[in-house]
Amino acid sequence: MRQSFRALTSVFCVAAAALASSACGGDEGPYSGPDPDLGSSDAEALLGACQLPDGPRTFDQQKGPPEALNGDCVPTWTAAQLSAGFAAIRDERLLTSSMQPGFMRRIPWLAVDNGCEERAQAASYFLDQWNYPPTYFARVRSKPGKSLSLDTVHEPDGNVVWSHHVAPVVQVGGQLMVLDPAIDPEGPLPIVEWRSRFSVPSDIDVALCRDHAVGTGCFDAAPAEPSLPSTAPGGIMDIRLMTEWRVQEILGRDPYRVLGDCPPWEDGCAPEPTPNPNLPPVVRGFASDQYGTPVWVPIYVIGDNFVEGLTTVHITGDGVDELAPIDAINMRSILIYKEYPLGDYQVTVYNGALASPTVPLTLAW
Incomplete structure (x- = not known):
């Protein structure tokens, strides 16, 4: 707190000592530059409006x-x-x-x-x-x-x-x-x-x-x-x-x-670019929530250039080899609610025949 507030608090406390036996906790007024010269009547009026603990x-x-x-x-x-x-x-x-x-x-x-x-x-x-x-x-x-x-x-x-x-x-x-x-x-x-x-x-x-x-x-x-x-x-x-x-x-x-x-x-920003179906997707990582906990359920595929209705997610490993069901998708995020067994997998995302690099995914609890 700035010095002017501390000084004003001291003035209030001195005035309060003559008015009541309780201690004064501090100033609650607006900053107004130099410390005012408060007489007892001013302090009494202010204290009457604000009773600090x-x-x-x-x-x-x-x-x-x-x-x-x-x-x-x-x-x-x-x-x-x-x-x-x-x-x-x-x-x-x-x-x-x-x-x-x-x-x-x-x-x-x-x-x-x-x-x-x-x-x-x-x-x-x-x-x-x-x-x-x-x-x-x-x-x-x-x-x-x-x-x-x-x-x-x-x-x-x-x-x-x-x-x-x-x-x-x-x-x-x-x-x-x-x-x-x-x-x-x-x-x-x-x-x-x-x-x-x-x-x-x-x-x-x-x-x-x-x-x-x-x-x-x-x-x-x-x-x-x-x-x-x-x-x-x-x-x-x-x-x-x-x-x-x-x-x-x-x-x-x-x-x-x-x-x-x-x-x-x-309001003044240019619109976001739209995904390009003629380019492959990009996969940057995976998440289950925003807190950095291990990935399990749900699976968010984080990346770029995902195209709703075109993009697919291929998951292999631990006895799994399938296109994962996509529950929600936008240009940079794919949501998969299906629960897969814990273990190590490989994930490739496609826009038609155009494939991202294959990325390892570990599901853990």
């Missing part, structure tokens, strides 16, 4: 039903800051993955199934680096026996199911606005609409947390410095970036295109 608080201590949510302490932004800040966290390419170290990446908004905590932390960190006012974290957790569910074109199954979700939240014109391009890349959402995309009010608990996007914590004794999840090879953000890449491959997208200059929300 008396010391550290966990999510369970802060949680409540959606209708009881109190956003008085959430920092205030202008509409211009909201619009520009949302576009920046959605579009800026400031990260790298150990898989493609020379290819700059955005926060992994297109890996919707997992990683909301790291996305929220990264967004808060970069906004702080760009001198925006602080954010809070809007955290939603399903009650026992319930779940959160989102329909999305960015997931191979078309739907994700969560136990919890989180994104940065700010206050604009007295309304809580959530910055979550994973839910809607078109712009920030009022918190009620944001929640409605993936939850039922009676099934959830909600908390507005200043210091923690993940874990049991919500408020620390003093405001926490925004931090970027580890981008080192094998670090949690590196893993999220690798997962996002695999998701695009499974969906049949060109990762260099969709994670580069032409994300799904970009």
Whole structure:
């Protein structure tokens, strides 16, 4: 947090000491340049509007039903800051993955199934680096026996199911606005609409947390410095970036295109090329999911120049010699649901008589 916020927090705490016996947890106001000269009446008015917790608080201590949510302490932004800040966290390419170290990446908004905590932390960190006012974290957790569910074109199954979700939240014109391009890349959402995309009010608990996007914590004794999840090879953000890449491959997208200059929300890109039936297919690998687990069921054939109605997949090995049944196909991905015995196979993909190089496939559990 910037020095001006820390100084303002100190002013509030001095004023609060004369007004109440409880300690003051930190500033929640917008950044406004030099520290203001607050008299006791100003501090009293601000403290009356925002009652911070008396010391550290966990999510369970802060949680409540959606209708009881109190956003008085959430920092205030202008509409211009909201619009520009949302576009920046959605579009800026400031990260790298150990898989493609020379290819700059955005926060992994297109890996919707997992990683909301790291996305929220990264967004808060970069906004702080760009001198925006602080954010809070809007955290939603399903009650026992319930779940959160989102329909999305960015997931191979078309739907994700969560136990919890989180994104940065700010206050604009007295309304809580959530910055979550994973839910809607078109712009920030009022918190009620944001929640409605993936939850039922009676099934959830909600908390507005200043210091923690993940874990049991919500408020620390003093405001926490925004931090970027580890981008080192094998670090949690590196893993999220690798997962996002695999998701695009499974969906049949060109990762260099969709994670580069032409994300799904970009309207100015030229259309994707179409497959050429007069050229052979290309096979780059196989997957069963986006997490890098061993391949078994289903089998995604990842490659290029697959032609619906023309392309076939020939599998041999372990007593198998057949054309595999294709359940779904697009230019870069073929889905095979048939369960084959575990073992080693050879796969050749054809466009008519035009064959790809034969590629080994190991099915394992």
